[in-house]
Amino acid sequence: MSASDLGVNEVLGVSRIEGPLVFVEGIGSVGYDEVVEIIDARGRMRYGRVLEVGEGLAVIEVFAGTSGLSIDGTRIQFTGQPYHIPVAEEMLGRIFDGLGRPIDGGPEPLAERYADINGSPINPTARVYPVDYIQTGISTIDGMNTLLRGQKLPIFSAAGLPHDQLAAQIVRQVALGVPVGQPPAKEQQFSIVFAAMGVKNDVAAYFRESFTESGALTRVTMFLNLADDPPVERLVTPRAALTLAEFLAFEKGMHVLVIMTDMTNYCEALREISNIRGEVPSRKGYPGYLYSDLAALYERTGRIKSSEGSITQLPILTMPNDDITHPVPDLTGYITEGQITLSRDLDHQGIYPPVAVLPSLSRLAKDGIGEGKTRADHSHWASQLFAAYAHVQDVRALASVIGEEELSEVDQQYVRFGKAFEQEVVNQGLTENRSIEATLNIGWRLLSMLPQEELTRVSQSELDEYYKGSA
Amino acid sequence: MSEQVGTVTWINGPVVRAEGSRYVSMMDLVEVGEDQLVGEVIGLNGNVITIQVYEETSGMHPGAPVYDTGLPLSVELAPGLLRSIFDGVQRPLPVIEALSGSFIGRGIHVDSLNREDRWDFTPKLQVGDKVSGGTIIGTVPETEALEHRVMVPPDVQGTLTWIAPAKQYTIDEPIARVETESGEKELTMLQRWPVRRARPYQMRRSMTEPLITGQRVLDTFFPLAKGGTAAIPGAFGSGKTVTQHSIAKWADAQVIVYIGCGERGNEMTEVLQEFPHLVDPRTDRPLMERTVLIANTSNMPVAAREASIYTGITIAEYYRDMGYHVALMADSTSRWAEALREISGRLEELPAEEGYPAYLADRLAEFYERAGHVETLNGQAGSISVVGAVSPPGGDFSEPVTQHTKRFIRCFWALDKSLASARHYPSINWLDSYSEYIEGVASWWRDEVGQDWHAMRAYAMELLSEESRLQQIVKLVGSDTLPDEQRLILETARLLREGFLQQNSFDPVDAYSPVEKQIRMLGLILNFHRHAQRIIKQGALISAIHDLPVVNTMIRMKTLVGNDELEKFDEIQKEIDQQLEQLEAEYV
Numbered sequence A: 001m002s003a004s005d006l007g008v009n010e011v012l013g014v015s016r017i018e019g020p021l022v023f024v025e026g027i028g029s030v031g032y033d034e035v036v037e038i039i040d041a042r043g044r045m046r047y048g049r050v051l052e053v054g055e056g057l058a059v060i061e062v063f064a065g066t067s068g069l070s071i072d073g074t075r076i077q078f079t080g081q082p083y084h085i086p087v088a089e090e091m092l093g094r095i096f097d098g099l100g101r102p103i104d105g106g107p108e109p110l111a112e113r114y115a116d117i118n119g120s121p122i123n124p125t126a127r128v129y130p131v132d133y134i135q136t137g138i139s140t141i142d143g144m145n146t147l148l149r150g151q152k153l154p155i156f157s158a159a160g161l162p163h164d165q166l167a168a169q170i171v172r173q174v175a176l177g178v179p180v181g182q183p184p185a186k187e188q189q190f191s192i193v194f195a196a197m198g199v200k201n202d203v204a205a206y207f208r209e210s211f212t213e214s215g216a217l218t219r220v221t222m223f224l225n226l227a228d229d230p231p232v233e234r235l236v237t238p239r240a241a242l243t244l245a246e247f248l249a250f251e252k253g254m255h256v257l258v259i260m261t262d263m264t265n266y267c268e269a270l271r272e273i274s275n276i277r278g279e280v281p282s283r284k285g286y287p288g289y290l291y292s293d294l295a296a297l298y299e300r301t302g303r304i305k306s307s308e309g310s311i312t313q314l315p316i317l318t319m320p321n322d323d324i325t326h327p328v329p330d331l332t333g334y335i336t337e338g339q340i341t342l343s344r345d346l347d348h349q350g351i352y353p354p355v356a357v358l359p360s361l362s363r364l365a366k367d368g369i370g371e372g373k374t375r376a377d378h379s380h381w382a383s384q385l386f387a388a389y390a391h392v393q394d395v396r397a398l399a400s401v402i403g404e405e406e407l408s409e410v411d412q413q414y415v416r417f418g419k420a421f422e423q424e425v426v427n428q429g430l431t432e433n434r435s436i437e438a439t440l441n442i443g444w445r446l447l448s449m450l451p452q453e454e455l456t457r458v459s460q461s462e463l464d465e466y467y468k469g470s471a
Numbered sequence B: 001m002s003e004q005v006g007t008v009t010w011i012n013g014p015v016v017r018a019e020g021s022r023y024v025s026m027m028d029l030v031e032v033g034e035d036q037l038v039g040e041v042i043g044l045n046g047n048v049i050t051i052q053v054y055e056e057t058s059g060m061h062p063g064a065p066v067y068d069t070g071l072p073l074s075v076e077l078a079p080g081l082l083r084s085i086f087d088g089v090q091r092p093l094p095v096i097e098a099l100s101g102s103f104i105g106r107g108i109h110v111d112s113l114n115r116e117d118r119w120d121f122t123p124k125l126q127v128g129d130k131v132s133g134g135t136i137i138g139t140v141p142e143t144e145a146l147e148h149r150v151m152v153p154p155d156v157q158g159t160l161t162w163i164a165p166a167k168q169y170t171i172d173e174p175i176a177r178v179e180t181e182s183g184e185k186e187l188t189m190l191q192r193w194p195v196r197r198a199r200p201y202q203m204r205r206s207m208t209e210p211l212i213t214g215q216r217v218l219d220t221f222f223p224l225a226k227g228g229t230a231a232i233p234g235a236f237g238s239g240k241t242v243t244q245h246s247i248a249k250w251a252d253a254q255v256i257v258y259i260g261c262g263e264r265g266n267e268m269t270e271v272l273q274e275f276p277h278l279v280d281p282r283t284d285r286p287l288m289e290r291t292v293l294i295a296n297t298s299n300m301p302v303a304a305r306e307a308s309i310y311t312g313i314t315i316a317e318y319y320r321d322m323g324y325h326v327a328l329m330a331d332s333t334s335r336w337a338e339a340l341r342e343i344s345g346r347l348e349e350l351p352a353e354e355g356y357p358a359y360l361a362d363r364l365a366e367f368y369e370r371a372g373h374v375e376t377l378n379g380q381a382g383s384i385s386v387v388g389a390v391s392p393p394g395g396d397f398s399e400p401v402t403q404h405t406k407r408f409i410r411c412f413w414a415l416d417k418s419l420a421s422a423r424h425y426p427s428i429n430w431l432d433s434y435s436e437y438i439e440g441v442a443s444w445w446r447d448e449v450g451q452d453w454h455a456m457r458a459y460a461m462e463l464l465s466e467e468s469r470l471q472q473i474v475k476l477v478g479s480d481t482l483p484d485e486q487r488l489i490l491e492t493a494r495l496l497r498e499g500f501l502q503q504n505s506f507d508p509v510d511a512y513s514p515v516e517k518q519i520r521m522l523g524l525i526l527n528f529h530r531h532a533q534r535i536i537k538q539g540a541l542i543s544a545i546h547d548l549p550v551v552n553t554m555i556r557m558k559t560l561v562g563n564d565e566l567e568k569f570d571e572i573q574k575e576i577d578q579q580l581e582q583l584e585a586e587y588v
């Protein structure tokens, strides 16, 4: 976008057009990954990017797709640098398209500077390990899969599940966590960077409304590539969003929450390009470098020594066929620091948010909870709830064979505990913002439904303090 | 030093082709483009040179120059390795941070090891001594935890004509001169070694000593021998990294090389922040003093990820050659294999299974073959134990990397997703895992711990596999229908699972379990079982045994009994005896 002032290298006419790719010959010195401006016969401009270059030939992916381009009459201008977007604090409160151009009727933002959307890897020695928890007000997250500032924690969802509601609720409620007993922090607010890739218009509208209602809109920047926008553009959208997030977090010292939805659409766009190029696929037609490509996005999260700010990522993806082993959730899970998994089964039972706690995990939780952070009993509490609820699954399986009446007395207690757990810990209102203390207390109340000898993951002193059941 | 040997003609991600000299050698290190990005020659065809570049090639264009250094990709070996963190091609990350800030810049050329630091050198030889590869010239206290033994490089042989007096030197300053057949050679503390070539040793030795990790499921059930190889495969979130971190913290190795290969930045930061504050129980020094970290995280260039494994193992061999026991962790070898696949794909090589190149198995074999317990060139015993994490897509072990790895390792720690989701940690499945070192290390346990570990382990395994068989029945009809003798097996197996196998890496007491504690715990549970079995035969009810207060004590004993108060087990044993005897009395 700032490109045209640089040494421009131009060709007229292309040799081949295939899907979103354009092949040009007879080029001079063109850089790998550089941005090109493509001008069709009618003078309209679109952007593209050099995917491969050599022997006088360049392969270009056209963000807006190739429809309307002709072999002759298409003009390509090489800009000499990778794709850059303007970054500025005043971009908060604004809405951009998937390539970072304003679509809210407002003017071009006044750039504080232009940044390469690819970013650079954070040096591991420059990072600060996350230890501060974020209060989302949602029990299954705060209590059992605690999210920390600087963590990347995706929501594994599936078509028809309320991941958008959950993400919007998190945005409304998100606050810096404080230990039980301390008054909630007031001033520090999160800034939100929202990237939509191939989502439906009404989903984007839902988020916008929700941000408006909660008064968050002035703290939100939206980058929208919608379902009817060009798929290849999707490859730019999360990069543009993360570039702004890095600027806000690491140059302006803000706490930034990045929501990216739907990563599955992003991966499909990547697969499309890869297939057209005839690359050797790995699983399900996805390219072998999908892991590295996703990592280049997800790793743009965290805290660094030189700034007070942080980037926390909450990517959302829909699992094709509800299959958690599908390459998109699978590779995501291998990169992110845990996952919040939604369950269709709980959703059918009317439980919101339908978080399946057993396949969910927050890997960083251990360092953000406990004495002085949440409450001293938190980690044993969580471990006990997980263990008890895991046992509920075995008991339910058995009950489905021999009938609930035939279960032992203790197992029947587990059945009742399991039901109550789903109804009271997992289930909560769309606007219900639970304190961490409330969450811990509900948990103890339910654990008290089980005999004390069953609770081997909590200590005796914790039992003495919080256990209210009949011993 | 470097001369231009060609110009770039084609660029595709990390793979670049150039045309030029026919005198460039395979595996030579080259510098590409105006930024002089570092790369390695991986193919030659006529005058076409194929190069994998260790840095992001964005912006590179045809016509850019290629310079040859004439040397293969090598690491620097000298005092200063310990406590360091390098990228995949041994660039020191803290130095890069000082030069380019929080984000890693491109085209940064820095020495791997500091040239200004001065080290206390103490000579160990005299003029006139015959030396050859591996001979120890002198020593340097590299850290308080480890004495660095400065060695004659493997390819030098002759007579010592001069040796530096005890004093401080930088790694560049001469410390000895050797008269060799091809003239006099000056030696410094610094040597270089090409990473893709194994360093020589005299011969392999048998593996009879376990690498003690303080992890009960490993040490007691699936031990790794010093010099052995283990793979730890598992789906995402099943515990590969936590297990490897635990081994890096607690294993009784003298040097740890930890390679973060295509994994998370935060995980390396965690080690960097934690290790300087954790104390090695054996040396009483911070763990960082025995540790070398290689971090080529998932968002760092993929070709350098491929190299990181070799960089790490070469450093490990160097310390092995000094006569140390080294443990190397690679997390994750799957990401390394994927790097191979990505490069191979861009070269348009014919893929074998799932897009991996046909030489995947050979490369894995070469890597694991560099583990071993050896007699070094200087006649000492040294070892490298290798633990490689494997990240199978979808957690499915039938994929190529897991399957090929299995052929070259002898210890298989299979992580189980369902155990992990039930929060049974470490989620190492005791029925799917195996160790081929059990017979080899049995006598070590007898001699050093004084217990018949082999028999105890076998008995415990028998109970666990019997439990698994019984669970099949329980799933169909419930446990009430089983005779009490079989229900006792379920009860004891529960004790083994919850009381023994489960071990929380983040618990201040339980993170590390000394072998003496392990064997005491196992002994208590097995004794309990035998005794209970007897009284059940006399008619005692399983429910009465289940309700004994000591059952709960046994489940909690791993944290109740501190690692330096093992005498408390005597009390627990007494409680067991008393409670069971009391029960027995009711039935006799």
Ligand SMILES: Nc1ncnc2c1ncn2[C@@H]1O[C@H](COP(=O)(O)OP(=O)(O)OP(=O)(O)O)[C@@H](O)[C@H]1O
Residues within 6 Å of the ligand: A333, A334, A335, A361, A362, A363, A364, A366, B234, B235, B236, B237, B238, B239, B240, B241, B242, B243, B263, B391, B425, B426, B427, B503, B504, B505, B506
């Ligand atoms: N021994 C253990 N004690 C306590 N918690 C554990 C243990 N092992 C694993 N965990 C828990 O499991 C989580 C995931 O473990 P880990 O990060 O090691 O998985 P992984 O197999 O390396 O996953 P990935 O392949 O995605 O890197 C940890 O964050 C921790 O919460």
Ligand SMILES: [Mg+2]
Residues within 6 Å of the ligand: B240, B241, B242, B263, B331
């Ligand atoms: Mg891991």
